[in-house]
Amino acid sequence: xxxxxxLRVVSKLLIPFILLFGLYVQFHGDFGPGGGFQAGVIFAAGxxxxxxxxxxxxxxxxxxxxxxxxxxxxxxxxxxxxxxxxMINGGNFLNYSVLRADGVAGQHLGILLIELGxxxxxxAVMIMVFxxxxxxxx
Amino acid sequence: MLSGxxxxxxxxxxxxxxxxDVAFTEAAxxxxxxxxxxxxxxxxxxxxxxxxxxxxxxxxxxxxxTGGILLYATTGMPAFGxxxxxxxxHVAPRYIEETPEKIDVPNIVTAVLASYRxxxxxxxxxxxxxxxxxxMLMLGGRKRRRDSDKEDGV
Numbered sequence: 001x002x003x004x005x006x007l008r009v010v011s012k013l014l015i016p017f018i019l020l021f022g023l024y025v026q027f028h029g030d031f032g033p034g035g036g037f038q039a040g041v042i043f044a045a046g047x048x049x050x051x052x053x054x055x056x057x058x059x060x061x062x063x064x065x066x067x068x069x070x071x072x073x074x075x076x077x078x079x080x081x082x083x084x085x086x087m088i089n090g091g092n093f094l095n096y097s098v099l100r101a102d103g104v105a106g107q108h109l110g111i112l113l114i115e116l117g118x119x120x121x122x123x124a125v126m127i128m129v130f131x132x133x134x135x136x137x138x
Numbered sequence: 139m140l141s142g143x144x145x146x147x148x149x150x151x152x153x154x155x156x157x158x159d160v161a162f163t164e165a166a167x168x169x170x171x172x173x174x175x176x177x178x179x180x181x182x183x184x185x186x187x188x189x190x191x192x193x194x195x196x197x198x199x200x201x202x203x204t205g206g207i208l209l210y211a212t213t214g215m216p217a218f219g220x221x222x223x224x225x226x227x228h229v230a231p232r233y234i235e236e237t238p239e240k241i242d243v244p245n246i247v248t249a250v251l252a253s254y255r256x257x258x259x260x261x262x263x264x265x266x267x268x269x270x271x272x273x274m275l276m277l278g279g280r281k282r283r284r285d286s287d288k289e290d291g292v
Contacts, residue, residue, distance in 0.1 A: 037163055076263050096256075111243065128270050128273070
């Protein structure tokens with residue numbers, strides 16, 4: 001893709017906005033359509049576009065598989081640990097109302113944290129699967 | 139390519155049905171990522187099909203039987219938009235009534251997904267995580283070979 005000047009310039013312009021849109025969908029999921037799953041996929045799509053245009057080697061430099069592995073596990077652990085913190089505070093597993101003194105604020109915090117966990121895991125897994133698929137043929 | 143177009147059309151259909159969250163997911167996952175992964179798979183596979191070792195009759199019978207059972211099952215479903223359907227009378231009214239005071243999140247879909255059905259969502263994330271680990275185990279064989287080389291050298 002080294003000679004496709006138009007593709008390179010346009011994707012360079014688009015990728016920051018794709019990532020920004022991913023973050024917007026992630027943290028605006030409480031108020032509008034969206035959430036962790038969609039945000040993770042959009043975020044991963046930005047990285048996959050980068051890998052398609054600028055080559056797999058550069059993409060591996062940006063997101064090393066080791067970091068992706070850690071992020072995959074971190075997202076799920078974040079989700080589960082929110083549930084465990086709820087248990088420590090005297091509620092059921094994944095009951096967010098006990099996270100804060102005010103139940104509604106606790107629900108907000110819990111939803112934000114678990115959606116973040118979902119987003120991190122989904123984005124890391126999607127990028128990882130793509131890198132695995134493209135790295136196989138070489 | 140066709141599946142990508144199909145996903146995009148389905149996303150439009152979901153928007154028409156006022157299921158914006160589902161449409162969002164369908165557009166991002168179905169039309170976006172799946173198409174790219176499909177192309178990656180095509181890149182990996184060979185251009186010629188292997189000669190099948192068994193006939194086409196048994197798979198065809200299984201497909202037709204499953205399809206027939208599914209079609210028969212749709213006759214038992216409540217009518218489209220029926221307000222007395224079990225989906226609308228079981229827990230859904232409680233979610234809609236309680237969400238503004240208990241969770242106070244404008245998007246009820248998010249409230250149901252993340253809070254009422256938090257356990258299910260965790261299971262889904264676990265499924266995605268497991269799928270990622272599975273792909274890594276099947277396709278990421280290069281590192282293991284290098285490790286075994288090292289062991290041989292030592």
